[in-house]
């Protein structure tokens with residue numbers, strides 16, 4: 296990957312930093328542990344310090360128990376299982392009232408309807424449960440140092456990777472907020488590269504923002520095996536720019 300020769304100077308008026316899901320739930324010891332997820336904290340902290348409060352957004356991935364994306368909402372389904380509409384074996388296994396756990400906050404019809412629209416969904420281990428300590432913003436950051444905090448994942452019938460749209464493509468309102476603030480460029484870091492950071496970056500491009508992902512301030516889940524490669528390919532096609540924290544000047 297070629298490196299930039301010039302520093303990127305932050306313009307506090309037109310640039311926005313979006314810290315994606317900096318929660319212990321995505322770090323070693325957490326419910327959906329991303330390998331090395333904790334190692335990005337000091338880097339992400341330094342990058343955050345380059346932006347003033349009004350130019351910082353933080354997202355939090357929060358779910359209720361019984362959320363459609365959690366393997367524990369189903370009976371006998373392991374986490375890190377990809378279900379998809381074409382993969383009939385998986386789908387048949389899930390789309391059966393007997394396969395929904397008592398805690399499920401959705402019906403079989405809801406599940407079928409959702410799968411028809413999203414086509415594929417990974418069922419994850421419990422993570423981001425709103426009442427748990429690990430779901431809170433990582434203690435290296437304070438909520439009040441962000442101009443905007445976006446909570447995603449609270450609709451029990453829909454997962455939400457991107458900060459710009461949920462997985463049913465319904466807007467979160469972030470794009471409108473950025474436009475109102477005359478933002479032109481979006482910088483992203485956090486967890487995880489191949490899901491929430493990646494889809495947020497693609498969403499930012501779709502919304503017309505010049506989009507940068509700070510590579511040393513993110514780490515991937517790596518499931519399924521081609522998730523990272525696929526995200527890089529989507530970045531290339533969309534024009535997402537990859538930088539490191541060292542590229543950002545004062």
Ligand SMILES: [Zn+2]
Pocket residue numbers: 356357358364422423448
């Ligand atoms: Zn989640």
